[in-house]
Amino acid sequence: MHSRLGNRRLARLAAIALLLATATGSPALGAGGEDAFRADIIPMLEQYCIDCHAEAYAEGEVVLDRYADREAAVEDAETWLRVLDAVEGRLMPPADMPQPMVEELEAIVSWIEQDVIASRLGSAAPPPVVLRRLNRQEYDNTIRDLIGLDLGLSASFPPDEIGFGFDNVGSALNVSPIHVEKYLDAAERALDAAIVAPSVEGLAPAELIGLRTYPLPLDGAVEFEHALEPGRYLADFSLVRVRVAESVPPPRLVIGFGSDRRAVEAAQVQDETVVYRYWLDVAEADDTVHVSVAPGQSEAQVFGTQAITALDGGDQRYGDDRGLHVDSMVVRGPAPDGAGGRPESHRRILFLDPEPGDEGRIEAARQVIERFATRAFRRPCRPDEVEGILDIFRLAHDRGESFERSVQVALSSVLVSPRFLYLVEPDEAEGDRPLDDFELASRLSYFLWSSMPDDELSRLARDGTLRADLRSQVDRMLDDPRADAFVSNFVGQWLQLRQLDGVARDESLFPGFDDELRDAMRRETELFFADLLRDNRSVLELLDSDHTFVNEALARHYGIDGVSGGEFRRVSLEGRPRGGVLTQASVLTLTSNPNRTSPVKRGQWILQQILGTPPPPPPPDVPELDEGGGTAEASSLRERLELHRANPECASCHSQMDPLGFALENFDAIGRWRDVDGDSPIDASGELAGGLAFDDAEGLRRILVESSAKKFSRTLVEHLMTYALGRGLVPDDYPTVEAIRGRLVEDDYRIRSILYGVVESDRFQRRGAAEGP
Known part of the structure; x- marks a missing residue:
């Protein structure tokens, strides 16, 4: 005792x-x-x-x-x-x-x-919902699929925080003031790139002459003749206010050529001169310029109610003739048509051309906004939401902006809306409930594509048939190139491959380690997992397999002959000391030190990422491994670690980690095979808890497959559920974990059975009550 x-x-x-x-x-x-x-x-x-x-x-x-x-x-x-x-x-x-x-x-x-x-089992509702915003990868992918351009806008966003090992966990994805600023910038940049607005830059202005110089009546229009050829023009139309109080705001005017007339607000006021700047669409050659006060404006609104005698004298050109006098019209244009050269992104968003006049433009904008917002919000856009966005279009349109620019302004508000930036908007009044089909489509698409639902998922959601077709949709989505995002995001975080970017090596010891090799290491692991997923093979191949994927750089690194070029290809590992992710250079490199291997890091990585048994951090007063003086030269790394492990403070954890790490000692700090460490022969043997002994990495891989399949498969299910749900698991999730793991065993460990189990589970298809304040 x-x-x-x-x-x-x-x-x-x-x-x-x-x-x-x-x-x-x-x-x-x-x-x-x-x-x-x-x-x-x-x-x-x-x-x-x-x-x-x-x-x-x-x-x-x-x-x-x-x-x-x-x-x-x-x-x-x-x-x-x-x-x-x-x-x-x-x-x-x-x-x-x-x-x-x-x-x-x-x-x-x-x-x-x-x-x-x-x-x-079935005893509790899912935990409370936490608002989950799109992370950076999801934002970029969603913009790409929404507008058709891959712009990489999130590069300027603050880094995403990690929760429970992943960057798509709602509780870690906070929003700061800097996020808001970056979202505004990104929305404008996205729509500027997607929609081509008309431009007359570089075209000299021309002043139209022959204007009538009498006041504009309230109950009629001023019409004068000046021909413009069909096309789009940027016009500055000027009025002079004579004996009108300065406190009276300029009225809205209806201006246009022929049948294309629009109401615009004043763009600039300087003394008595009022300038209206607007885009003018001349549908056909017409000599008649039409100018009138927009309907619904009273004389008091246009001229004010002050007595005339209280006003200043008249204008030198117009005398005392009180009113709004047409003064000049300066235009630039016609703008290049560019209809045939509009990019796909433009045609995708502006899928119809407006009819001339205000009503035609507003109706076209309504249809454009409704379709875009429905796709961006990942559910049908309500009429009140459409009207709210259309009001923003009207503000820009009434300032005289072109139809395209007005649409850009309106749709920018969509891209900064919480309905776009967040996947779930909890309603505390609703409580626990099943996801509706649109929410389920979004949860599924962000799980497997890190992006918005496509047309097929949206159609099934509208028809209410998505749940009945769920498994076939999983297969379809995994066979789609967009599933590459699932591979890179899930594998990159589960196996910690993202940390490769920060790995440095002593150039004098490892001169061949460069960015090309680093990228090849990561790509091997991603292709290996993607191939497993595509062919629906056993997850145990992640522990031991007879093949991998290499290009010329990585093949040379592994000593594999007959591979040339940068393209990756599948190669056999028969007769070679590799197999599974444990012996891939990506894992071996990220679990090493800059100048040598680290059995401790490698063992810890296996315990945590593969077996789900992360050891605790070392006590603060335990010394680091002694590599000073003559210690490193006098003994092998194994001997030095045995001395370190003699400290009872260290023994408990190191007895678990070190044997796993030593099994990989034949692979150096960048994953090359070796037989000696300095002058010391490599001893890769060890013994695990329960008396399970091995001689080398191959023996360890065999033990993991034969004796740890349950531990590994449960860990994989836990990670996949965490990634799919965007939250950490709670005890009430574990009946689902065990049910999925049981079906995995029955299905010969084929990986898609995990994904089917996750998306068909009650935990995936329901949402908890909203989290209170």
């Missing part, structure tokens, strides 16, 4: 490991119920656990003596899930303490799976 309680830090490290491990693969044995808990579980806890996990001195804050009965124990699912992970991972009890027999371990695993996890 004294030895156990005296070394409290060792127990603390071991207890933290107990909280974080995953499962090995024994069949469920024990029966549930109060009798099983008291007869089987409590005695084991008392014999192996309570010394370190009693409430009075609980290591790692794991308390296992506080349960009055089975019901109280089952209620604390979070603790038992952590116990399950550690027991199945053989991290508990620590290696220097009495160990349970296999039957005892199986009994507690069975009780947790059957009583704790299974009891929560």
